[in-house]
Amino acid sequence: MLCFILNYRTHNMTKTTALLALCLFGLSASNSLRAANAFLVRNLVSDIPELADHTDANLVGAWGISESATSPFWVADAGKGVSTLYNSSGGVIPLVVSIPPAKSGGQGIPTGTVFNTSTGFEVATGKAAAFIFDTLDGTISAWNPQVDRGNAIVKVNNSSAGAAYTGLAIGTNNSNTFLYAANFHAGTVDVFDSTFAAAMPGTFKDPMLPTGYAPFNVQNLGGKLYVAYALQNASQSFATPGAGNGYVDVFDTAGTLVQRLISAGHLNAPWGLAIAPATFGDFGNDLLVGNFGDGTINVFNPTTGAYIATLHDVIGASIVVPNLWALQVGNGGSGGDPNAVYFTAGIPGPDGGNHGLFGRLQGAPAMTAAQVLNGGSFQTGIAPNTWVSIKAANLASTTRGWLDEDFVNGALPTALDGVSAWFTGKPAYIGYVSPAQINLLVPAGTPVGAAQVQTVNNGLSSSMVTVQVQAVAPAFFTLDGTHIAATHANGSLIGATAITPVAMTPTKPGETITLYGTGFGETNPAIPEGMLVTKAAPLVTLPTVTVGGTSATVAFGGLVGAGLYQLNVTVPAGTPDGDTAVVALVGTATSQSGAVITVQH
Incomplete structure (x- = not known):
């Protein structure tokens, strides 16, 4: 509102x-770009001051992301041994959960994280885990705020066997819920039942996988488990970046291979996996694969695995996020815009050290004529000098209304934070912007009849839609x-x-x-x-x-x-x-x- x-x-x-x-209100075509492949990148949080909208010193080595249907984002911070929480605009939630190390002393190295909806995976008797983490030092830890609000509890410790967990998924098979942990050092996907006991030995096999490749991440996308493979280094402790170094397989939740989806090509130590939102530019419902190795995000046909494109920014250059990790679609609540894709990265900084970044990717504004509504009634009926609300997708990258500095010599602003709108070639006056809604004032001189309406978000424009303008509404x-x-x-x-x-x-x-x-x-x-x-x-x-x-x-x-x-x-x-x-x-x-x-x- x-x-x-x-x-x-x-x-x-x-x-x-x-x-x-x-x-x-309730809830010119100018020089903007209407491109098939153009996306806005916004840095929401970083530990490096002034790099993003918000600064959080705990966001170091930002790796996995998880969320419930309504929760904020939970980010695994491998460089700090904690998980930090952020809202849809990157605002820091005042809860930091420590992830314990495999051995006493030091800190854990959390990588993957999942949200648990089942009654299993108890942290203590009768207290099921809400969020679960795996770590590069071979543990799986679980968190329940009623057991220990500030700390996760180790439930699996395979450090003595040399386990190095680099990704985590949760899924259901035959009405039972399991955890699936990518054990990069061992080259396996380790499965655990709801009591944290090892399960499904010998599963997740691909006989055609070349020697030296190991599961780098595993993600549950639509009930299928997508496993991203990367090339092991000499010590089998981490991935070896390089063009073509990667594979993506699809398994069922019993660990049976369904198909080899992607081989080499544009892969380079792939880790991030997500199905794009329907409104994600021209790539709605396609498979996004983020490369740790070169920081690019590539688009593939989710059924055939055919390469479609590499994501570009508004000037046509490939989007590159150094040390890119997770890709996560927003949940529509505290955990982000459901039309956007969020990412994490363990970026290098000016000092050359390990740092962190949490950000967002947006496509061009996507709207229909039916979403252009009278701002009072939220029904059809538009007239000159009338407030209009457009409720659609990807309309803005920020959320705000008017500020004093938006008015120059009494003139109404025609743009807020790079967001503008046009009525038959004339700029409208912008009163409020958010990713899902903008409020605008129709120019007083707009003629009665059919009007072409277009919105622009920082250089990316929507398609033109036609609405009817009345003398009064x-x-x-x-x-x-x-x-x-x-x-x-x-x-x-x-x-x-x-x-x-x-x-x-x-x-x-x-x-x-x-x-x-x-x-x-x-x-x-x-x-x-x-x-x-x-x-x-x-x-x-x-x-x-x-x-x-x-x-x-x-x-x-x-x-x-x-x-x-x-x-x-x-x-x-x-x-x-x-x-x-x-x-x-x-x-x-x-x-x-x-x-x-x-x-x-």
């Missing part, structure tokens, strides 16, 4: 109502989708209960109240195009308003803010208590049905 902070003088009131918070802003944003004469909100954190009270018959909306039409005098409103401008045509089906007196109707209309309406005598429908009529156009105010005698 977007809340505007409004500063205006109400008509026929001597008092200035300052900083009235009203939640008004009246709609009330609401606080919760139903209750109209309305105030008493003293500026306090009208409502029955705490719909918002701001205190509210009902209106009563005979009271003159203020209703807020958008799309009510032309004013006299007209407001200069694209400028802040500094003085209320009356409507040319005053709307007809009914409250509970009874005509109400409209004392004033006009523009009091950018795209913001105010109607001063007297609640008719005899209006019953409760939520009462309010409808505004301008010509033949009516405001949305179901919009109400709360009345109490």
